[in-house]
Amino acid sequence: MQHFFERLERHLKNNLPFVVYRKPNNIALKAILQQDDELHKVKGFNKTGFVFSPFDNSADSILIPLSVSETIVFSEITNDKGNQTSEVISKVNSEAKEFHLRLVDKGIRAIKNDEFQKVVLSRKEICDFKDGNPLTTFKKLLNAYQSAFVYCWYHPKIGLWLGATPETLLKIEGKQFSMMSLAGTQDYKGDLNVKWKQKELQEQQFVTDFILESIKDVVDNIQVSNVETVKAGNLLHLRTLIKGVLNETAIDFERLLYSLHPTPAVCGMPKTPAKAFILKHENYNREFYTGFLGELNFETEIKPRTGQRNIENRAYTLKRKSTQLYVNLRCLQIKGDTAFVYVGGGITETSNPESEWEETVAKSKVVKKVL
Numbered sequence: 001m002q003h004f005f006e007r008l009e010r011h012l013k014n015n016l017p018f019v020v021y022r023k024p025n026n027i028a029l030k031a032i033l034q035q036d037d038e039l040h041k042v043k044g045f046n047k048t049g050f051v052f053s054p055f056d057n058s059a060d061s062i063l064i065p066l067s068v069s070e071t072i073v074f075s076e077i078t079n080d081k082g083n084q085t086s087e088v089i090s091k092v093n094s095e096a097k098e099f100h101l102r103l104v105d106k107g108i109r110a111i112k113n114d115e116f117q118k119v120v121l122s123r124k125e126i127c128d129f130k131d132g133n134p135l136t137t138f139k140k141l142l143n144a145y146q147s148a149f150v151y152c153w154y155h156p157k158i159g160l161w162l163g164a165t166p167e168t169l170l171k172i173e174g175k176q177f178s179m180m181s182l183a184g185t186q187d188y189k190g191d192l193n194v195k196w197k198q199k200e201l202q203e204q205q206f207v208t209d210f211i212l213e214s215i216k217d218v219v220d221n222i223q224v225s226n227v228e229t230v231k232a233g234n235l236l237h238l239r240t241l242i243k244g245v246l247n248e249t250a251i252d253f254e255r256l257l258y259s260l261h262p263t264p265a266v267c268g269m270p271k272t273p274a275k276a277f278i279l280k281h282e283n284y285n286r287e288f289y290t291g292f293l294g295e296l297n298f299e300t301e302i303k304p305r306t307g308q309r310n311i312e313n314r315a316y317t318l319k320r321k322s323t324q325l326y327v328n329l330r331c332l333q334i335k336g337d338t339a340f341v342y343v344g345g346g347i348t349e350t351s352n353p354e355s356e357w358e359e360t361v362a363k364s365k366v367v368k369k370v371l
């Protein structure tokens, strides 16, 4: 463990790009250490590496290519310095609150005006970054959020981001395809068996409907789970799992990806007017918040089942391509001694601006707990 983190510390000190992450409910920590500081922009999504993509897909996606990196893995986590959490005082002033209330109000009016049916509106909170070491913050995220995708990503020409996201964008293993529709939020009060209001049920249904519509021509045998309540930190969300098999028309992965991203979980419905509203009315650049990140075109080995009768078959290990992308939520960006925490929420016709503000406050606590 110590050696693993020493390697990362050294990489960070030498201003070299890297990503370190743990997948949901997994014990393995993986780090991809790029050996030079070149900025690799993604073109076509057919290379292999760790991709880091912004909300606005007209901006560049960044790749840490496996071909120019060293990958190291560590599979046991101790509480090494990472278990203390604290309450952070952030600089949320009344002006920031007023701005958000007005923004949500504008969104509701646009929905009533039939410009779109849902829009996700967000803000950026400025906090002190006292710890000074992002890898200590990363360890705290690991300890606090077992079921999240927890990461720390750094590129000297872009910046440093950390997060613990509950949302998978998509997974593709060979031809197997799966996605998650996640939306709707309420505080967790010790019970998963809760009632959801129509507003939250509707905002999550928009996401499911959008995904199903977007994949219907390229995915066969589509299976849709029941809507379930899931816990993410101190919050609950509504979740539907969608899976199927990619068919032969799904050849252009970039096209498929951009038809899905950004989904109404982070943008709105319909996508184009909702995105235009966000870019026009939010008073800041989301950058990589509500973008996506993860393993692109990795090669995974599938071992034959152990009970297999034909001994000869056991000699073969099948290899297939695997892509696992997550939505960059519950994240923060570190610049010197300042941390920027990014939070938002889905607005529909029946939204209440004050409750929407409170929801962003609750979401920001998930991240601020580790600062």
Ligand SMILES: C=C(O[C@H]1C=CC=C(C(=O)O)[C@@H]1O)C(=O)O
Binding pocket: 120, 122, 167, 182, 183, 184, 185, 237, 264, 265, 266, 329, 330, 342, 343, 344, 345, 346, 347, 363
């Ligand atoms: C946009 C965010 O959350 C999304 C994911 C889950 C629940 C959401 C909601 O209830 O609004 C959002 O769609 C965020 O955490 O910043």
